[in-house]
Amino acid sequence: MDFVIIGGDAAGMSAASRAKRNNPDLRVTVMEKTLDVSYSACGMPYNIADPARDISDLVVRSAAVFKEKQGINLLTGHLAEKIDTKNQIVSGTTREQEKFAFSYDELLIATGAAAIKPDLSGFDLPGVMVLKNLEEGRLIKDYLKIRSVKKVVIIGMGYIALEMCEALRGLNIAVDMVKPRPTFLPWMVKDLSAVVKAEIESKGVTLYSGHPIKKIEKTDTAGLMVVCEDLTLNGEMVLVAVGVTPNSMIAEKAGLDLGIERAISVDKGLQTSDKHIFAAGDCADAYHVVTGEKTYIPLALRANRAGWAVADNIGGKDVKLSGIAGTAVFKVFDLEVARTGLNYEEAIKSGFDAEEVVIRSRSRAHAHPGSTPIWVQMVGDKTTGRLLGSQMVGKEGVAHRINAPAVALHAQMTVEQFSQSDLAYAPPFSPVWDPMLTAANQLLKKL
Amino acid sequence: MDFVIIGGDAAGMSAASRAKRNNPDLRVTVMEKTLDVSYSACGMPYNIADPARDISDLVVRSAAVFKEKQGINLLTGHLAEKIDTKNQIVSGTTREQEKFAFSYDELLIATGAAAIKPDLSGFDLPGVMVLKNLEEGRLIKDYLKIRSVKKVVIIGMGYIALEMCEALRGLNIAVDMVKPRPTFLPWMVKDLSAVVKAEIESKGVTLYSGHPIKKIEKTDTAGLMVVCEDLTLNGEMVLVAVGVTPNSMIAEKAGLDLGIERAISVDKGLQTSDKHIFAAGDCADAYHVVTGEKTYIPLALRANRAGWAVADNIGGKDVKLSGIAGTAVFKVFDLEVARTGLNYEEAIKSGFDAEEVVIRSRSRAHAHPGSTPIWVQMVGDKTTGRLLGSQMVGKEGVAHRINAPAVALHAQMTVEQFSQSDLAYAPPFSPVWDPMLTAANQLLKKL
Numbered sequence: 001m002d003f004v005i006i007g008g009d010a011a012g013m014s015a016a017s018r019a020k021r022n023n024p025d026l027r028v029t030v031m032e033k034t035l036d037v038s039y040s041a042c043g044m045p046y047n048i049a050d051p052a053r054d055i056s057d058l059v060v061r062s063a064a065v066f067k068e069k070q071g072i073n074l075l076t077g078h079l080a081e082k083i084d085t086k087n088q089i090v091s092g093t094t095r096e097q098e099k100f101a102f103s104y105d106e107l108l109i110a111t112g113a114a115a116i117k118p119d120l121s122g123f124d125l126p127g128v129m130v131l132k133n134l135e136e137g138r139l140i141k142d143y144l145k146i147r148s149v150k151k152v153v154i155i156g157m158g159y160i161a162l163e164m165c166e167a168l169r170g171l172n173i174a175v176d177m178v179k180p181r182p183t184f185l186p187w188m189v190k191d192l193s194a195v196v197k198a199e200i201e202s203k204g205v206t207l208y209s210g211h212p213i214k215k216i217e218k219t220d221t222a223g224l225m226v227v228c229e230d231l232t233l234n235g236e237m238v239l240v241a242v243g244v245t246p247n248s249m250i251a252e253k254a255g256l257d258l259g260i261e262r263a264i265s266v267d268k269g270l271q272t273s274d275k276h277i278f279a280a281g282d283c284a285d286a287y288h289v290v291t292g293e294k295t296y297i298p299l300a301l302r303a304n305r306a307g308w309a310v311a312d313n314i315g316g317k318d319v320k321l322s323g324i325a326g327t328a329v330f331k332v333f334d335l336e337v338a339r340t341g342l343n344y345e346e347a348i349k350s351g352f353d354a355e356e357v358v359i360r361s362r363s364r365a366h367a368h369p370g371s372t373p374i375w376v377q378m379v380g381d382k383t384t385g386r387l388l389g390s391q392m393v394g395k396e397g398v399a400h401r402i403n404a405p406a407v408a409l410h411a412q413m414t415v416e417q418f419s420q421s422d423l424a425y426a427p428p429f430s431p432v433w434d435p436m437l438t439a440a441n442q443l444l445k446k447l
Numbered sequence: 448m449d450f451v452i453i454g455g456d457a458a459g460m461s462a463a464s465r466a467k468r469n470n471p472d473l474r475v476t477v478m479e480k481t482l483d484v485s486y487s488a489c490g491m492p493y494n495i496a497d498p499a500r501d502i503s504d505l506v507v508r509s510a511a512v513f514k515e516k517q518g519i520n521l522l523t524g525h526l527a528e529k530i531d532t533k534n535q536i537v538s539g540t541t542r543e544q545e546k547f548a549f550s551y552d553e554l555l556i557a558t559g560a561a562a563i564k565p566d567l568s569g570f571d572l573p574g575v576m577v578l579k580n581l582e583e584g585r586l587i588k589d590y591l592k593i594r595s596v597k598k599v600v601i602i603g604m605g606y607i608a609l610e611m612c613e614a615l616r617g618l619n620i621a622v623d624m625v626k627p628r629p630t631f632l633p634w635m636v637k638d639l640s641a642v643v644k645a646e647i648e649s650k651g652v653t654l655y656s657g658h659p660i661k662k663i664e665k666t667d668t669a670g671l672m673v674v675c676e677d678l679t680l681n682g683e684m685v686l687v688a689v690g691v692t693p694n695s696m697i698a699e700k701a702g703l704d705l706g707i708e709r710a711i712s713v714d715k716g717l718q719t720s721d722k723h724i725f726a727a728g729d730c731a732d733a734y735h736v737v738t739g740e741k742t743y744i745p746l747a748l749r750a751n752r753a754g755w756a757v758a759d760n761i762g763g764k765d766v767k768l769s770g771i772a773g774t775a776v777f778k779v780f781d782l783e784v785a786r787t788g789l790n791y792e793e794a795i796k797s798g799f800d801a802e803e804v805v806i807r808s809r810s811r812a813h814a815h816p817g818s819t820p821i822w823v824q825m826v827g828d829k830t831t832g833r834l835l836g837s838q839m840v841g842k843e844g845v846a847h848r849i850n851a852p853a854v855a856l857h858a859q860m861t862v863e864q865f866s867q868s869d870l871a872y873a874p875p876f877s878p879v880w881d882p883m884l885t886a887a888n889q890l891l892k893k894l
Contacts (some may be wrong), residue, residue, distance in 0.1 A: 010879070040813050043874045050816070057814045289869070300879045301872050322867045329871035338871055366487050367504045369497070399876035400847035403883075404854045407868050411858030420769045421854050422736070424776035424785055425748050427490045429846035432457070432747045436850075 001026055003314055004090055004104035006080040006250070008032030009039065009133075010300055011281025012110035013061070014307030016072045022315045024071070029102055031078035031092065036134040037063050042300055044137040045160070049167035051145065055138045075100075083107065083254035085274050106276055106314040109256075109264060110307065111247035113282035113298050117240055122216030127224050128238045131160055143237060149173055153226045153235040155213060157184060161241035162196075162332040165205055169333075175205045176233045178226060179242070182210035187343055189377045191358045192393045199335045208233070244298060246283040259285045261296040268320035270310045278313070280306035287323035289410050290341050290388055291350045297326045326389075327406040329399045336398035340406040341389025344379050353382040355446040361435035363396045365427035372396060376439040378405070378415070382447050385414035390436070397429065404436060415443050448473055450761055451537055451551035453527040453697070455479030456488065456580075457747055458728025459557035460508070461754030463519045469762040471518070476549055478525035478539065483581040484510050489747055491584040492607070496614035498592065502585045522547075530554065530701035532721050553723055553761040556703075556711060557754065558694035560729035560745050564687055569663030574671050575685045578607055590684060596620055600673045600682040602660060604631060608688035609643075609779040612652055616780075622652045623680045625673060626689070629657035634790055636824045638805045639840045646782045655680070691745060693730045706732045708743040715767035717757045725760070727753035734770035736857050737788050737835055738797045744773045774853040776846045783845035787853040788836025791826050800829040802893040808882035810844045812874035819843060823886040825852070825862070827894050832861035837883070844876065851883055862890050 003019050005012045008030045016028050030037070039058045047055055066072045077095035084091070091101040115130030117123050127147075129140050143149065151174040154161050165175050177200075184207060185193040200207060211228040216238055219225050226233045246263040257273040259265035264279035266272055268287060272279050282298035284306065302324050309319040329338040347354035356379045364371035374394030380387055390405040392398045408418045419440035425432050433441070450466050452459045455477045463475050477484070486505045494500055513519045524542035531538070538548040562577030564570050574594075576587050590596065598621040601608050612622050624647075631654060632640040647654060658675040663685055666672050673680045693710040704720040706712035711726035713719055715734060719726050729745035731753065749771050756766040776785040794801035803826045811818035821841030827834055837852040839845045855865045866887035872879050880888070 040874065040879075042872070042879075043812055043814055046815060046874055053814075060813050299872065301869065301881075301884075304879055305867075322864070323869075325869040327869045327871045329873045329876060331873060331875045336876075340869070340871070365490055366507050367490055367500075368493060397847050399871060399873065400844050401850065403848065403851035403868070403870045403881070406870055407851045407854045407860070407865065408858070410864065410868050411855070411860055413854070413858055417769070417857065418854065420752070421850070421857050422748065422770075422772040422774045422787070423850045423853055424774045424787070424846060425489070425746065426776045426778060426846065427487065427493055428778045429776060429783070432487075432489075432751055434748075434850070437748075 001105045002103055003028045003106050003108070004102050005030040005108040005110055006090060007110035007112055007281065008037035008074065008076065009041065009110070009112055009281070010303035011307040012108065013038040013066065014304045015108050015110065015280065015311045016066065017070060018308050018311035019314060020070050020072055022311060027073065029073040029075065031075045031080050031090070033077070033079040034133055034135050035076045037066065037074065037076060039134045041133065044131060045163035045167040048137065048141050048144070049170045051171070055134065055141050058134065080250060083250060083277070085254050085277065088276060104276070107278070108310050109251055109277065109279040109283060110281045111250065111283045113244035113246045115240065116243050116245050118213070118242065120213065120215055123240065125216055125218060125224065127236065128216055128240060130240050131164065132244060144171065147236055149236045151235040152237045152239060153178065153224070153233045154239045154241060155179065155226065156241035156243070157207065157209070158241060158243060159328070159330045161239070162200070163330060164239055164241065165200065166333050169203050169205065176208065176235065177205060178208040178211050178213065178228065178233055180210070180212040184209050187339070188391055189343065189356065189358055192375050192377055192391055195375060195393045196332060196335060196337055199333050203333050244282065246296070246298070248283050251279065251283070260294050263296045265294070269313050269318065270306050270321070278310040280310050289323040289325050293350070295324070295326065297324055299328060322410065325406045325409045327402060329402060334395050335393060336396065337393050338398050338402035339389070339391045340402050341409045342379060343389055343391065347379050347381070347388045352388060354379055354388060355382055355443065357439055357442045357446065359435065359439045359442055361438050362431055363394055364429065365431050368427040374398065374435050376435045378439040378443045380415040380443050380447050385416055385447055387413050387415045387418050390439070401436060415440050415447060419444055448552045449550055450475045450553050450555070451549050452477040452555045452557055453537060454557035454559055454728065455484035455521060455523065456486065456557070456559055456728070457750035458754040459555065460485040460513065461751045462555050462557065462727065462758045463513065464517060465755050465758035466761060467517050467519055469758060474520065476520040476522065478522045478527050478537070480524070480526040481580055481582050482523045484513065484521065484523060486581045488580065491578060492610035492614040495584065495588050495591070495611070496617045498618070502581065502588050505581065527697060530697060530724070532701050532724065535723060551723070554725070555757050556698055556724065556726040556730060557728045558697065558730045560691035560693050562687065563690050563692050565660070565689065567660065567662050570687065572663055572665060572671060574683065575663055575687060577687050578611065579691060587686070591618065594683055596683045598682040599684045599686060600625065600671070600680045601686045601688060602626065602673065603688035603690070604654065604656070605688060605690060606775070606777045608686070609647070610777060611686055611688065612647065613778070613780050616650050616652065623655065623682065624652060625655040625658050625660065625675065625680055627657070627659040631656050634786070635838055636790065636803065636805055639822050639824055639838055642822060642840045643779060643782060643784055646780050650780050691729065693743070693745070695730055698726065698730070707741050710743045712741070716760050716765065717753050717768070725757040727757050736770040736772050740797070742771070742773070744771055746775060769857065772853045772856045774849060776849060781842050782840060783843070784840050785845050785849035786836070786838045787849050788856045789826060790836055790838065794826050794828070794835045799835060801826055801835060802829055802890065804886055804889045804893065806882065806886045806889055808885050809878055810841055811876065812878050815874040821845065821882050823882045825886040825890045827862040827890045829894050832863055832894055834860050834862045834865050837886070848883060862887050862894060866891055
């Protein structure tokens with residue numbers, strides 16, 4: 001049987017490895033358009049921050065290992081262009097402009113997502129960068145070094161933008177951040193986003209929110225200029241980090257159903273609208289465990305997990321993924337910022353009778369040295385009492401704390417049940433009432 | 448109505464405050480045998496570690512605040528000695544040897560637990576210390592200072608013993624630890640306890656396990672000598688930290704039912720076998736959420752929570768506590784050590800068809816700087832697939848990670864469901880597959 005995979009990163013290579021492990025006789029072919037496979041994309045900002053490290057440190061497993069040790073027919077520099085669903089053939093073109101075609105019994109589309117570049121003048125100039133795949137990371141790292149960049153303008157203020165902001169400031173590069181929408185971290189409750197904003201500004205970064213970008217221009221001094229209505233910002237490099245869009249064109253052209261945000265629509269078994277074609281990773285949608293509805297939140301863990309599920313399913317198992325809670329965490333300077341589930345606005349939009357609390361507590365026990373503030377937001381549903389989501393910000397103990405409400409969301413727990421959880425306490429790590437319990441106790445009063 | 452409380456620490460003062468808040472007209476009387484109320488007992492090792500801090504920093508709320516601001520009739524130095532359940536009267540003696548008696552409509556016994564002192568020769572010598580209440584903490588701190596102690600022998604190797612070991616080493620005091628049983632941290636799976644053992648030994652502490660203690664003697668040089676069959680250990684102070692026992696004598700004498708380990712037996716609403724008497728905190732037992740059976744695991748969060756529940760219940764509510772998971776965490780030198788739920792032996796003993804895995808993973812993502820090893824043990828039930836417990840050790844990210852399986856235990860999740868949780872990932876905090884998910888995935892293969 002031929003298992004063909006388009007895309008050689010998290011979802012694609014997870015599926016390839018596991019399928020081969022499940023059944024060594026399976027013929028597994030992976031076509032990857034770039035020359036890189038199986039790398040830690042999320043690690044790029046941290047790698048870029050350290051000039052002493054090569055960017056290829058981020059490769060988790062080399063192409064050679066996949067090919068020689070695992071017997072996977074891994075083809076880099078192979079751009080898949082067309083899926084003939086009737087005859088079950090994928091065809092495309094290599095970097096050397098050679099045509100290729102492969103028959104499949106089962107096909108996995110794991111094409112990922114691409115960084116969005118607005119269709120505006122100057123966004124194609126040299127020095128205007130995006131960061132989604134390793135090639136782009138390499139380009140940025142080389143550019144910073146070769147040009148001895150001293151100032152960068154970042155368009156966008158999402159996870160990647162903020163992680164890159166920290167990385168660049170660590171290299172002593174000045175950073176201005178600009179974005180069209182007026183609200184900083186619009187998905188976050190204001191009390192918490194204000195803490196994050198203050199932290200970034202304290203590091204000498206200026207945040208220009210509410211400035212729609214008109215164009216990027218070259219300056220006389222071989223620099224770049226981001227031009228807004230009422231503002232121009234200069235730098236030797238511009239990083240565009242305004243979000244990603246699923247690489248679903250090949251699926252759409254093949255007649256597969258697309259869903260939310262044009263992601264490839266898949267069922268809980270990762271099957272597309274064609275029963276021999278699966279999709280996994282950042283190109284595919286997912287069910288949200290809180291709403292039960294489709295969502296598009298492309299993150300690494302889901303990609304790996306979905307890759308495994310596809311491998312099991314083409315091997316005859318019937319794996320259904322329960323869905324995602326949208327759990328995410330990032331570090332920005334000295335802060336940990338995390339979320340899981342729905343925020344208040346999302347909860348209302350999904351039809352819940354939502355209530356929200358924000359509490360401020362401490363990261364350590366009463367009178368324990370080194371304690372820092374920690375903020376917890378929590379959302380619940382008045383009708384059912386269910387916990388719907390949580391957000392946290394603090395200097396320590398946020399990144400792993402968020403996993404407790406994430407698990408509670410999977411279990412469809414009520415706020416009351418969550419509030420009764422026997423959480424860990426020792427003075428160096430938490431107050432007796434963990435900040436999450438304090439938030440749950442406060443939220444209970446409003447439900 | 449008269450609400451009378453015996454014991455003025457976590458459970459007692461939580462109940463008093465909340466009862467008064469629920470109903471300002473309620474007459475609330477608290478009798479506390481010591482002169483201290485409402486302090487962070489768990490913070491004592493950390494306070495003792497810092498000579499610059501006064502031990503009374505640990506007092507969360509002073510007696511004056513309870514009395515004057517909250518209107519609670521708080522009586523320190525009042526030892527309750529007898530409960531007349533028929534006439535609903537508590538009587539006792541003050542430090543000034545005056546007799547007292549109070550009528551109650553509802554009574555809460557929150558007498559806590561006492562450190563166990565073996566009934567052996569020399570355990571009553573000056574310089575032989577225990578550490579459970581603030582008076583004992585004060586005594587130890589003063590003794591260390593006044594005597595300029597250079598060497599301590601700790602009998603016992605549980606949480607308190609290990610936290611005190613760290614505190615003393617931080618003061619540059621030499622420490623030997625000794626205990627009768629042969630196994631270090633017997634509740635912990637060997638692969639993990641070996642990591643903890645190595646950490647402690649690396650700090651110049653010698654661990655003598657398997658040495659039953661015969662007696663303690665004075666030495667010629669005004670020091671103390673712990674005498675075992677085959678070993679003597681010298682120090683200027685001996686800390687006895689071999690566990691605690693519930694202060695349940697007054698309840699037993701009143702004819703109340705005692706349960707496991709002689710803790711006062713309570714139902715989910717914290718009621719004892721007398722319907723007007725409640726018990727909460729370290730003197731009372733609890734239901735375990737995994738086994739559904741009674742257990743005795745005296746910890747601070749439960750004490751606070753139970754105090755609140757009693758206050759609500761005497762006010763006419765019907766609060767039932769779901770129970771405890773036995774979640775606990777402690778820090779010892781550079782390690783975080785945590786557990787929740789049952790270990791393998793407890794699971795077998797409780798009738799589960801248990802399987803166990805231990806995995807070693809990393810605290811941060813592939814190629815992320817500063818990553819350290821993290822060990823996760825996980826126990827599941829073959830018959831039902833249920834998650835039964837987890838243990839973790841590592842230098843970072845353990846203390847809060849344990850809360851995720853703790854919540855899963857409350858939700859009675861299967862290992863499979865837990866393995867599908869959408870946990871947080873960012874390179875500074877975790878691999879893509881969080882170590883807990885790796886453990887769950889491995890455990891699934893054995894179920």
